[in-house]
Amino acid sequence: MEVRDPLPGRQPHIPVLLTPLLKEVAPVSGTWADGTFGAGGYTRGLLAAGAAKVVGIDRDPLALQMAEAWAPDYGPRLVLRAGTFSDLDTLAGEPLDGVVLDLGVSSMQIDQPERGFSFQKDGPLDMRMSQQGESAADLVNHASESHLADILFHYGEERASRRIARAIVEARKEPITTTLRLAEIVAKCLPRPKPGQSHPATRTFQALRIAVNAEFSELAQGLAAAERALKPGGKLAVVTFHSLEDRIVKRFLQLASGAEANANRYAPASQSVTPRFTDLSKAIGPSDDELAHNPRARSARLRVATRTAAPALTLDPSRIDVPLLPTKGRR
Numbered sequence: 001m002e003v004r005d006p007l008p009g010r011q012p013h014i015p016v017l018l019t020p021l022l023k024e025v026a027p028v029s030g031t032w033a034d035g036t037f038g039a040g041g042y043t044r045g046l047l048a049a050g051a052a053k054v055v056g057i058d059r060d061p062l063a064l065q066m067a068e069a070w071a072p073d074y075g076p077r078l079v080l081r082a083g084t085f086s087d088l089d090t091l092a093g094e095p096l097d098g099v100v101l102d103l104g105v106s107s108m109q110i111d112q113p114e115r116g117f118s119f120q121k122d123g124p125l126d127m128r129m130s131q132q133g134e135s136a137a138d139l140v141n142h143a144s145e146s147h148l149a150d151i152l153f154h155y156g157e158e159r160a161s162r163r164i165a166r167a168i169v170e171a172r173k174e175p176i177t178t179t180l181r182l183a184e185i186v187a188k189c190l191p192r193p194k195p196g197q198s199h200p201a202t203r204t205f206q207a208l209r210i211a212v213n214a215e216f217s218e219l220a221q222g223l224a225a226a227e228r229a230l231k232p233g234g235k236l237a238v239v240t241f242h243s244l245e246d247r248i249v250k251r252f253l254q255l256a257s258g259a260e261a262n263a264n265r266y267a268p269a270s271q272s273v274t275p276r277f278t279d280l281s282k283a284i285g286p287s288d289d290e291l292a293h294n295p296r297a298r299s300a301r302l303r304v305a306t307r308t309a310a311p312a313l314t315l316d317p318s319r320i321d322v323p324l325l326p327t328k329g330r331r
């Protein structure tokens, strides 16, 4: 099937932090999983840097269809799999030398109004990366006021969450079906932004996108899947785009490296853990040069760690700062 380039004449997605990532994980060899294939920028970078094979995974069918034009150039070195990175160990089907996750949405998704991620251009209120399941419009028009407020507060750190949720419930007597209508409802609840400040609907759109795509549970399960799949000495590299995501990755790696138990000299001996990850990098941000070429890299942070030979453990999401919503009163 021929797939139209959604952004003809433009680069579909500029890979973020790829240069520092390749430097941190060097030397690259063996089989890698790219759990967020997108436009394939990381995958091509890994193949060029020496990976024998990359399994490219994406939950967005359009991302994989677009790659059909060039993926055959790599022959058996590139395998594409539709699915979520929470299943990356099963989808890869073999022990891995490295895993990369570049979280969030791609420029291809944001820049296509019909995907419903953007408050800059009008489109249907959709936001589903996989194009399946409950859309943002379903959530906004049917969730209870308190559930909406919880989503905005816990997933978007929106301090005006209750005010915005009330305004949404008031406005949805006429169903809210487009991105610009939602953006206007939110904007009316907040002070006008000063020059240089982000659009007032930024936090609301982030929160709804996270809820629609279950992004936090995906991240927690994706980290656990990477732990199961990586060989001893294998590399995990994760790029996040906001502080809530970065905190989850940081916490996961701290716990998995045994930093917490080893720092507590009062912990009983049974709690001392054999590290499952070691050699944790600091959070690495974009260089001035990268920022000048790609302002979308502004909030990106890279963390890298190396898997040890210790057996993988079952993950408890509550221990790695995954924001949990109250379960009562969702509808």
Ligand SMILES: C[S@@+](CC[C@H](N)C(=O)[O-])C[C@H]1O[C@@H](n2cnc3c(N)ncnc32)[C@H](O)[C@@H]1O
Residues within 6 Å of the ligand: 013, 014, 015, 016, 035, 036, 037, 038, 039, 040, 041, 042, 043, 057, 058, 059, 060, 063, 083, 084, 085, 086, 102, 103, 104, 105, 106, 107, 129, 218, 219
């Ligand atoms: C920021 S883009 C990745 C861009 C890619 N690194 C590149 O250089 O082209 C994120 C991609 O990951 C996909 N994605 C997000 N969450 C996912 C998940 N849980 N499982 C699989 N794919 C996911 C999105 O559909 C999107 O295509």
